[in-house]
Amino acid sequence: MVTSKSSAKKYDVVLYGASGFVGRQTVDYFAQSADVQSSGLTWALSGRSADKLEAVRKASGAQQAGILVAEAHDAAAMDALARNARVVLSTAGPFALYGSELVAACVRHGTHYVDITGETPWVKGLIDQHHEAAQRTGARIIPFCGFDSIPSDLSAHLANAAMQERYGEACVQTKVAFSIRGGFNGGTLASLFNMLASGQSDAMADPFLLNPSGTRPANVATHADPLGPRRDADFGAWLGPFMMSMINTRVVRRSAALLGYAKGYQYQEYLRLGKGPLAAMAATSLSVGSFASQAALRLSPIRKLAQKMAPPPGAGPSEASMDGGSFRALWVGHSASGKMVRGMVADKGDPGNRATTKMLCESALALALQFDELPGGPKQGGLLTPASGLGDVLVQRLRAAGMTLQVDPSTV
Numbered sequence: 001m002v003t004s005k006s007s008a009k010k011y012d013v014v015l016y017g018a019s020g021f022v023g024r025q026t027v028d029y030f031a032q033s034a035d036v037q038s039s040g041l042t043w044a045l046s047g048r049s050a051d052k053l054e055a056v057r058k059a060s061g062a063q064q065a066g067i068l069v070a071e072a073h074d075a076a077a078m079d080a081l082a083r084n085a086r087v088v089l090s091t092a093g094p095f096a097l098y099g100s101e102l103v104a105a106c107v108r109h110g111t112h113y114v115d116i117t118g119e120t121p122w123v124k125g126l127i128d129q130h131h132e133a134a135q136r137t138g139a140r141i142i143p144f145c146g147f148d149s150i151p152s153d154l155s156a157h158l159a160n161a162a163m164q165e166r167y168g169e170a171c172v173q174t175k176v177a178f179s180i181r182g183g184f185n186g187g188t189l190a191s192l193f194n195m196l197a198s199g200q201s202d203a204m205a206d207p208f209l210l211n212p213s214g215t216r217p218a219n220v221a222t223h224a225d226p227l228g229p230r231r232d233a234d235f236g237a238w239l240g241p242f243m244m245s246m247i248n249t250r251v252v253r254r255s256a257a258l259l260g261y262a263k264g265y266q267y268q269e270y271l272r273l274g275k276g277p278l279a280a281m282a283a284t285s286l287s288v289g290s291f292a293s294q295a296a297l298r299l300s301p302i303r304k305l306a307q308k309m310a311p312p313p314g315a316g317p318s319e320a321s322m323d324g325g326s327f328r329a330l331w332v333g334h335s336a337s338g339k340m341v342r343g344m345v346a347d348k349g350d351p352g353n354r355a356t357t358k359m360l361c362e363s364a365l366a367l368a369l370q371f372d373e374l375p376g377g378p379k380q381g382g383l384l385t386p387a388s389g390l391g392d393v394l395v396q397r398l399r400a401a402g403m404t405l406q407v408d409p410s411t412v
């Protein structure tokens with residue numbers, strides 16, 4: 001059963017943004033979760049439209065779940081939501097538009113919070129504004145609990161743990177090579193366009209944007225995002241730039257500072273393109289293409305045109321396409337003396353939907369059901385990362401939910 005702490009608040013978990021494309025999938029996940037049923041956990045759907053929430057609840061068959069109507073800019077409604085919840089799981093994005101009041105309310109009420117934002121400048125603002133207050137109230141505020149950035153953050157976490165356990169040495173460098181098959185949601189593109197329109201591309205380019213003050217190294221340039229193609233001996237393959245790395249690397253560097261990874265720790269990630277000459281060509285054109293498209297999207301007319309062609313918020317890939325998706329993150333860790341550890345984080349299903357839903361819901365369930373086992377002890381609050389706020393509890397929950405999180409995989 002859920003711990004006695006739960007009785008002080010009406011709901012153990014509130015799913016905010018439950019009527020959205022990913023939100024509806026989180027409701028289905030909770031409705032079907034054996035852990036939710038066996039623990040007696042109380043939960044509710046929340047969002048701005050009672051009619052939409054009622055329709056989602058009906059479609060999922062979760063009649064036991066409550067409904068809380070709350071518009072994102074209504075401070076009193078956000079306050080009531082946070083007061084009534086132990087854990088809030090949010091999928092209402094763009095988060096820079098709909099997330100700030102909710103996080104502030106969670107911090108005030110010591111309510112734990114997870115989301116799937118990839119909006120690094122928004123999170124930088126939350127860190128500046130709320131980290132210390134959340135430490136005082138004990139609220140664990142954990143953004144980036146989707147495909148950005150759990151596979152990256154847990155790859156680095158596993159590499160560091162495996163190096164210590166196996167060789168008693170610190171991991172000084174981790175590299176991750178991603179392969180992905182998946183589509184884009186209208187909501188994800190809306191968040192990307194909103195971030196580009198906000199004129200915060202300089203902030204996004206800072207490799208240490210999310211680091212605690214005093215942890216920015218002198219040699220920032222050696223941590224710059226890789227732009228060109230490379231043949232990597234550790235992976236035996238050609239690698240090119242990976243579009244999510246501008247988000248994920250910043251999150252892993254915050255984890256490195258919060259968890260005390262090695263001084264000067266290096267983390268980079270790439271898209272894995274294969275072994276032969278065709279892969280070399282693909283890596284080169286991807287590097288040029290990704291540079292050109294990023295530059296083009298910063299121009300307002302091109303961005304407006306791309307926005308017109310993109311699927312609208314609320315839409316996303318078909319069920320068949322989401323079932324056919326997958327991702328694989330192969331990781332390699334090095335110690336200063338030349339020791340190496342390898343591993344893999346992978347799952348079936350569209351990374352931005354199926355895998356994201358699993359990662360986000362299991363993050364919320366880790367907070368709701370295994371709070372006393374989380375890293376840092378029960379008093380630990382603050383603007384945390386998946387690795388620093390959820391750590392091995394999340395690793396185990398995701399394994400139990402069918403995700404691969406392996407050290408020494410047979411495939412590299």
Ligand SMILES: NC(=O)c1ccc[n+]([C@@H]2O[C@H](COP(=O)([O-])OP(=O)(O)OC[C@H]3O[C@@H](n4cnc5c(N)ncnc54)[C@H](OP(=O)(O)O)[C@@H]3O)[C@@H](O)[C@H]2O)c1
Nearest residue numbers: 019020021022072092093146147148185187188191313314
């Ligand atoms: N990390 C990852 O890997 C990952 C993967 C997928 C998505 N995402 C991010 O997750 C977010 C959601 O994606 P999505 O595809 O589910 O988007 P979506 O379908 O557009 O859903 C957006 C949600 O926000 C709600 N909302 C909009 N305005 C609101 C307001 N004023 N007050 C309260 N709620 C409001 C919408 O409610 P209504 O239904 O009432 O309009 C809807 O529930 C995006 O920011 C996206 O970038 C991240």
